[in-house]
Amino acid sequence: MTNDKTVQIDEEMLRKMFDRVFHTHLRYATGRAKVIWRNFVDAFCKREHQKVETLKHEIEDCAHDSLQILCTALEEIDPRASLELLLGECHDRLHCYNPPRGGETFSIARGAWLIGVFGNGNNATQYEALKVFNKYVRWLATHLMWLHISSIASEDDDARIIRKAVKQLEINRLVEPETRMMWITAEITKEIGKWVEANSDSCSISDHLNSTIAEQINRNATRATNALKEAVVKGANSLPKAFSEMLLNAVPNEILQKLTATHRSISPANIQDVLNSDLPTFFPLVEIDDKYRVLGRSAWLMQREDALLQLCMQASPQHSRGKVFEDVTAALLQKWGPADIDWRSSVSLVDPRSSKNPDDIDVFGSATQTVFIGECKANRLSVNNSSVAANFDAVVLTKATSQLATRTTHWKSGWRPSNSDKAFADKVAGFITTFSSYGGLLWSSTEIGDKNSSVKFGIFPLHSLVLAISALKTPDQLGSYLEFRVNSTVLGVNNFDELEYMLSFLSKRDDRIKVVQDGATILFRQYELDDSGMWIDPRIYRDKKNWKDEFVLDLWGHTEPITPPAE
Numbered sequence: 001m002t003n004d005k006t007v008q009i010d011e012e013m014l015r016k017m018f019d020r021v022f023h024t025h026l027r028y029a030t031g032r033a034k035v036i037w038r039n040f041v042d043a044f045c046k047r048e049h050q051k052v053e054t055l056k057h058e059i060e061d062c063a064h065d066s067l068q069i070l071c072t073a074l075e076e077i078d079p080r081a082s083l084e085l086l087l088g089e090c091h092d093r094l095h096c097y098n099p100p101r102g103g104e105t106f107s108i109a110r111g112a113w114l115i116g117v118f119g120n121g122n123n124a125t126q127y128e129a130l131k132v133f134n135k136y137v138r139w140l141a142t143h144l145m146w147l148h149i150s151s152i153a154s155e156d157d158d159a160r161i162i163r164k165a166v167k168q169l170e171i172n173r174l175v176e177p178e179t180r181m182m183w184i185t186a187e188i189t190k191e192i193g194k195w196v197e198a199n200s201d202s203c204s205i206s207d208h209l210n211s212t213i214a215e216q217i218n219r220n221a222t223r224a225t226n227a228l229k230e231a232v233v234k235g236a237n238s239l240p241k242a243f244s245e246m247l248l249n250a251v252p253n254e255i256l257q258k259l260t261a262t263h264r265s266i267s268p269a270n271i272q273d274v275l276n277s278d279l280p281t282f283f284p285l286v287e288i289d290d291k292y293r294v295l296g297r298s299a300w301l302m303q304r305e306d307a308l309l310q311l312c313m314q315a316s317p318q319h320s321r322g323k324v325f326e327d328v329t330a331a332l333l334q335k336w337g338p339a340d341i342d343w344r345s346s347v348s349l350v351d352p353r354s355s356k357n358p359d360d361i362d363v364f365g366s367a368t369q370t371v372f373i374g375e376c377k378a379n380r381l382s383v384n385n386s387s388v389a390a391n392f393d394a395v396v397l398t399k400a401t402s403q404l405a406t407r408t409t410h411w412k413s414g415w416r417p418s419n420s421d422k423a424f425a426d427k428v429a430g431f432i433t434t435f436s437s438y439g440g441l442l443w444s445s446t447e448i449g450d451k452n453s454s455v456k457f458g459i460f461p462l463h464s465l466v467l468a469i470s471a472l473k474t475p476d477q478l479g480s481y482l483e484f485r486v487n488s489t490v491l492g493v494n495n496f497d498e499l500e501y502m503l504s505f506l507s508k509r510d511d512r513i514k515v516v517q518d519g520a521t522i523l524f525r526q527y528e529l530d531d532s533g534m535w536i537d538p539r540i541y542r543d544k545k546n547w548k549d550e551f552v553l554d555l556w557g558h559t560e561p562i563t564p565p566a567e
Helices: 002-024 031-045 049-076 079-085 108-118 126-152 157-175 182-198 211-234 243-247 253-258 268-275 297-314 323-336 388-412 462-469 475-490 498-506 509-515 547-557
Strands: 286-288 291-293 342-351 354-366 370-377 427-434 458-461 527-529 559-561
Touching: 002 031, 031 049, 031 126, 049 108, 049 126, 049 268, 079 108, 079 126, 079 286, 108 126, 108 268, 108 286, 108 297, 126 157, 182 211, 182 297, 182 323, 182 462, 211 243, 211 297, 243 291, 243 297, 253 297, 297 323, 297 462, 323 342, 323 354, 323 370, 323 462, 342 388, 354 388, 370 388, 370 475, 388 427, 427 462, 427 475, 458 462, 458 475, 462 498, 475 498, 498 527, 498 547, 547 559
Parallel strands: 370 427, 427 458
Antiparallel strands: 286 291, 342 354, 354 370, 527 559
């Protein structure tokens, strides 16, 4: 009887989860795709695995047909039509703006960027732009259905675990579930500018990017956004300048050129490759009528650090391209992390018996009771395969976890920083940091753990790392949070937003997940910041003694629950 009840509860919860996914993103799919989705939900809940496998192929064909329709539409649209999708680009007729259907769910900026980069026709009206965006959303929703079904369809366990992680990464990059805050992007931008100045002898773009330019970029983002908000509130019909022009004010052309996407030929493979890659994030600008336009507006406003970090890496010598990411990460940890931890980058770890073959530690934090070893993995796009999923598999899944496992094992066996007489703690905690564009997926130790090691780690996109450490006050708290991050996923937690893990940790909800049955899927209460939440700025009160407490209270005050509380 107990088993029957468990099955009933599982099916009810599954249907609720599938229903929620459908009513947020998948409701925009084609009519045929919606029928396939309903059949999939029924088959999956009834454990009809063969039928699920058949439906996976049907939805793949459906997504392909929808993508072909989008390709045809892109052949007829003029790149200039992209400006009609972004409020403020046609700055002299704001009243004429019509938000595209689906824009409240999917990124309008990503659709505009797609038109700007792939558009190959002469239709430049707002009506035609809205039609193409509608086709883009239809395909995207259908493609998401395929990703969801494909990540679940049965295979051998090891293949399914890895594939599910990669598919989930692709899903989250399209639906963007992670919390983004303006101040975090601004702080990372600021540190990048400082780094370029300090490394002007080795970074070839130091004549065009520095602290002054970084601060200018940050000011532009704030001023442009405030100007547009004010115009909307007042019901104004115009802005003094186009939104892009305000965003790029006084930024050197040499920088803008390097951040500009090139026009690409239209094919289903090219469109999928681009959206699965970091190209829209690394190159958010598109040149239209001899003017730079920030068509990747959301990427520039909320995660421009990825574009700027990539720029610095390309401008650095081959042997030290990762240094900017390591140094910036260490600086942010020192400035915003828990007190009483001394953070450094580029630390050599040596065996006390021999100084040969040292370990190169990317980020090293030393506290009284614990040392922290961070492995930084930047996105290095392959010329032959720019897929973030492939990049994750090769760079993060395989290399970073293996390296970090070796370093923590060496620490436990007595390896210590070279040229240092300081006594260090024996306890060690490890973590991995990636570019912010890996956001939206809490990588679990079962998916990333080195199979030959008992060491397990959490992976933090840089933006998420800064959010988390800004709320943590002590080294012990940081160590506990790193452990909590891994244990949560091992125990079956299925959230994708750092904010939810952080709030759950601070609320001490982790004790409740230790009593659930093995294999259960657990979901912490889900939250999202309200419209004012993304503008929370702890820099305003950072000089206060208890500023971290004030920051957490601010977050609670501007979060809105989107799932009910646990009973």
